[in-house]
Amino acid sequence: MPLAILCSGQAHQGPDMFALTADAPVAQLLFSLASALLGGRDPRRMVLEADATTLQANRTGQILCVLQGLAAAATLADVMPDSFIVAGYSIGELTAWGVAAAIAPADVLRLAAERAELMDAASRPGEGLLALRGLDEVRIAQLATEHDAAVAIVNPGGGVILGGSANALSALSADAVSAGAYRVVRLPVAVASHTPRLADAARQFRIDLAGTTIDTRALRRHRLLSGIDGQAVFDPDAGLDKLAAQISRTVHWNACLQACLEAGATAFLELGPGHALAEMAAGAYCMPARSISEFAAMEGVRAWVKTR
Structure with a gap:
């Protein structure tokens, strides 16, 4: 499986996100x-x-991000290899189930809306996420404990995302800078995703997932990775357990990228919006990593995929 498909998370919704897919007949x-x-x-x-405020709203943002990934995958379907690796970042993990054809697109979109609604209902005003880079794991864990925050996502190269209340993240930011962090950025996400604060949402979402039809043939054909540990999904129930659990548990994106490499990936393609995942992959491994947002037309993406 030389090609790894990366399904993007929130934060990069914008006017150009459907530039390559808006007119594609298969995406209508x-x-x-x-x-x-x-x-x-x-x-x-x-x-x-x-x-921007409207596009970054949690429910709208999750629907748009899932839509972008599904539309891009549909447009590329006829040039994609018979088998590929697919992993998703945060809400992108739900997209990945659709890209792998394990869950029907209509169900994926519906579930994205339900997931966001549950997360919003379980959240308190002012909660959010903070990106941090430049500190070791021990110091990050100490800061999280001191400020009642939690590690939401672990990225390659020492980057982490932390979740918590607005006051906690503000104080944590100041302490992180004092400790030597060279990148501290509050993300445009209004929920503390992937932290225990959303445990109720995770439990309810697992109930919602229980009635979803899963195509088990797709799980045998493609290598679908779970976000919380980078493990391949073979058993649908176990996979859905993890898909729900990641709402309130740390996403180990570093493990997902490493799992892509171990499964034989020699190139990465991010479906967007944005190109953050492609940049992470390119920075972590010396191999081609592109996002469809880097191309001027879908024909360019199609030509690139054909060479993988």
């Missing part, structure tokens, strides 16, 4: 399905007309 049904979940607004017009 997906845009219609998403529109129904967005109060009848066409997502292609929405990203052009809405302000």
Whole structure:
């Protein structure tokens, strides 16, 4: 499996996110399905007309990000290899189940909306996420404990995302800078994703997932990775347990990328929005890593995929 597909998380929603997929015939049904979940607004017009606050809202953002990944995958389906590796970052893990064809696209979009609603209901005002780089694991753990925060995501190269209340993240930011962190950035996400604060949402989402139809053939054909540990999903129930659990547990994205490499990946393609995952992969491993957002037209992406 030489190609690893990376499904993006939130934070990079913007006017150009559907530039390569908006007119693709195979993606039209997906845009219609998403529109129904967005109060009848066409997502292609929405990203052009809405302000950043609207696009970064948790429910809207999760739907848009899942839609982008599914639309890109549908547009590339006829040039994709018969088998590939697929992993998703945060909400991107749900996208990955759709890209692998383990869950039908309509169900993936519906579940994205339900997931966001559950997370919003379990959250308190002011909670969010903070990106940090430049400190070792021990010091990060100490800061998290001192400020009642939690490690939400572990990225390659020592980067982490922490979740907590607004006051906690503000104080943690100041202490991290004093301790020598060279990158401390509050992310445009209004929930403390992947922390114990969302345990109730994780439990409820597992109940929602219980009625989902899973195509087990897809799990044998592709290598779908679980975000909390980078392990391949072979058993659907165990995989859904982890998919729900990651709402309130740390996502080990470093383990996911390493698992891609161990499964034989020689190139990475991020479906977007954004190119953060491709940059992480390129920085961690000396192999081709691209995002579709880097291409001027889908034909360029298709040509690149054909060479993998």
